[in-house]
Amino acid sequence: MMIRGYEEIDENSWLRCRVLSFLDTSYYDKVLKQKPRYEKGSIELVAANGEEIVGLIDIELDALPGDICSDPERRGGLIRHLAVHPDHRRQGIGSLLLIEALGRARTAGMQYLEAWIRDDQWVRDWCAGSGFRLVDSYLQVYVDGEEDLKGLVESKIPQLHPVSVFAHYTGSDKAYILSKFTRVHEMSRFDLDLTDWDDN
Numbered sequence: 001m002m003i004r005g006y007e008e009i010d011e012n013s014w015l016r017c018r019v020l021s022f023l024d025t026s027y028y029d030k031v032l033k034q035k036p037r038y039e040k041g042s043i044e045l046v047a048a049n050g051e052e053i054v055g056l057i058d059i060e061l062d063a064l065p066g067d068i069c070s071d072p073e074r075r076g077g078l079i080r081h082l083a084v085h086p087d088h089r090r091q092g093i094g095s096l097l098l099i100e101a102l103g104r105a106r107t108a109g110m111q112y113l114e115a116w117i118r119d120d121q122w123v124r125d126w127c128a129g130s131g132f133r134l135v136d137s138y139l140q141v142y143v144d145g146e147e148d149l150k151g152l153v154e155s156k157i158p159q160l161h162p163v164s165v166f167a168h169y170t171g172s173d174k175a176y177i178l179s180k181f182t183r184v185h186e187m188s189r190f191d192l193d194l195t196d197w198d199d200n
């Protein structure tokens with residue numbers, strides 16, 4: 001197994017690794033058919049076992065503070081994708097990908113990494129154990145079925161009937177939202193400060 005830069009030839013294996021890695025998480029239905037491309041700076045690494053991709057990390061880099069990441073004062077790298085194939089987890093691959101990526105991010109002038117994690121406790125634990133700290137959170141809400149949508153969302157186009165809605169809730173009454181809807185995810189921002197990172 002080696003950590004190296006992503007190459008075009010990796011795309012199919014990258015997509016398979018990603019979809020399998022998210023099956024047992026709250027992102028289980030967020031499927032990609034193409035590997036995302038980034039117009040600005042990025043770090044795209046894979047853990048390769050021969051031709052098979054068993055881990056991946058994509059980080060999109062701020063050209064200026066606040067370009068991509070949330071902090072308007074510091075340049076950061078936003079972790080767009082981080083995943084390890086379920087058959088290869090807990091072998092240190094996620095940590096190796098992160099360490100290689102954060103070294104490159106520091107070299108590129110980034111001051112922190114930003115990750116947005118849903119409510120998978122073991123992933124949050126991995127983040128906390130890797131030095132990230134919780135900064136902020138909001139709720140992501142799925143509403144399915146015309147009955148649940150009544151009085152909530154209306155279409156202005158005749159004969160167009162919404163049957164499904166995905167919404168962000170940034171208010172303070174999280175308990176109400178959690179009690180009202182069946183599928184609600186807490187989306188949390190975790191930051192990793194790179195300025196005091198010890199490369200040794």
Ligand SMILES: CC(C)(COP(=O)(O)OP(=O)(O)OC[C@H]1O[C@@H](n2cnc3c(N)ncnc32)[C@H](O)[C@@H]1OP(=O)(O)O)[C@@H](O)C(=O)NCCC(=O)NCCS
Pocket residue numbers: 021022025079080081082083084085088089090091092093094095096115116117120122123125126129
């Ligand atoms: C989070 C993730 C990248 C970690 O990769 P990894 O290679 O398994 O992690 P490492 O081997 O570096 O670290 C292992 C540690 O992570 C945690 N961990 C990883 N998988 C776990 C699991 N299934 N259950 C509990 N803890 C787990 C534990 O703390 C573990 O340490 P331990 O084995 O000593 O208990 C990987 O589990 C994954 O792909 N998760 C699903 C995708 C995802 O949610 N990505 C983040 C959103 S961007």
